[in-house]
Amino acid sequence: MTDSPAGPIASRRGLLFGTAAASAGMFLAGCTSNESNDDEGGEQAPAAASDEPGRHVTIGFAGPQADHGWLNAINENARSRADGYEDVTLEITEGSNDTATQIGQIETLINSAVDVLVILPADGRALTQIGLDAMRAGIPVINLDRIFDSPQAYRCWIGGDNYGMGLNAGHFIGERLRDVENARVVELAGTDSLELTRQRTQGFDDALATYPNIEKVARQAAEFTVESGQEVMSGLLQAQPEFEALWNHDDDQGAGALRAIDQAGRDEFIMVGGAGSKAAMDAIQADNSVLKATVLYPPTMAASAIDLARALGQAKGVGGLAEFEIPSSVTLYSAVVTKDNVEQYLPTGFN
Known part of the structure; x- marks a missing residue:
């Protein structure tokens, strides 16, 4: 995980x-x-x-x-x-x-x-x-x-490689948004007391820094659980009426985030997950949600x-x-x- x-x-x-x-x-x-x-x-x-x-x-x-x-x-x-x-x-x-x-x-x-x-x-x-x-x-x-x-x-x-997770997630999003003017990105992080969370965020920020058209407009930490993912994502959606991409650090909390996104009826952005759960891969394969990729932590x-x-x-x-x-x-x-x-x-x- x-x-x-x-x-x-x-x-x-x-x-x-x-x-x-x-x-x-x-x-x-x-x-x-x-x-x-x-x-x-x-x-x-x-x-x-x-x-x-x-x-x-x-x-x-x-x-x-x-x-x-x-x-x-x-x-x-x-x-x-x-x-x-x-x-x-x-x-x-x-x-x-x-x-x-x-x-x-x-x-x-x-x-x-x-x-x-x-x-x-x-x-x-x-x-x-x-x-x-x-x-x-x-x-x-x-x-x-x-x-x-x-x-x-x-x-x-x-x-x-936690830093590498953030780096690769950032570059995937950066390439998808390369031609979007004033693109906005949101980050649903993991538990902030853990060093791994800080490393993932640092890698993500370092990648986004190479794309001058992209700004990270919000970051909130969850607790690696479905429940925390849903709760925190609900708050992010209310605070951010529009953005182009979301990076979520963990596919377990991502399941909750997807619930919140569905409940809010939002689909204007792409989502990238983290870790590589089967549920996330199934959703990526079905291509019927905002989730378009996940970065492995095998x-x-x-x-x-x-x-x-x-x-x-x-x-x-x-x-x-x-x-x-x-x-x-x-x-x-x-x-x-x-x-x-x-x-x-x-x-x-x-x-």
Whole structure:
């Protein structure tokens, strides 16, 4: 979902990976060759993670409570990916938004001597110490999305690009409105207390700054829920009698925003969503509402985190890269899904 802040530093130093059509299959497709191929110099390619069974790996997975469609999709992607490997056992916690509870769950996984930990912290800063504890205990950590304060608390970070979400949403809207004189844009943001929201807004503002004919005339924050999206959007519609485009940070709250828009009978603007829910993609495909695009924040990152954890536990690298080790960070690309490409991305849509 969208409720997943990743630090801008990590985003900048990350290895850029585009999302693929068939969930995280693109990442795995690059990781499935374990064959030795000799190049012209006769050097052997390093071993990479393979679909073929290898050393057994027990992966501990700890995330926050699945109280949002995106977070539920994170858990499902992790389970599904692990189930596909004969050599992986996944020990997954129930999930909690309470920091002390999540720390206790991770301590239990550490004490059970899992081989690798995948952690999506409810609060990256608050859980940094438990990441450090795991690393010092010899259990490598894959830090999923919400980043720890210290790079010493994880072996690899993988997550989305919140700044990139805003940037790509802004450029999509900018190109659609390029020839509109004095175009007005409205932003329905996420929770303002979260760093991810600030990053998305910054990216959006930086993109719009390159279009001199566009002005952002209003911005209101919601709470990533259907109810908050409907309530806040109703207020925005009353305050702004006319505008040309709306960017909504999150497709869950976007469902509520669309209700408010329908109730108000407004259709003079285009809407761009965020995260990539199935409902949003269905609406884009049907092309019967103001929603014309959504910018991905793919929950398939959890499947890729399992791929990375398995490779790490088997001391393998990533196919397609020359290195013997997995990278230290992977930043997923925020693709823009439109009617033209929605069929490609539908398999990644979450409920």
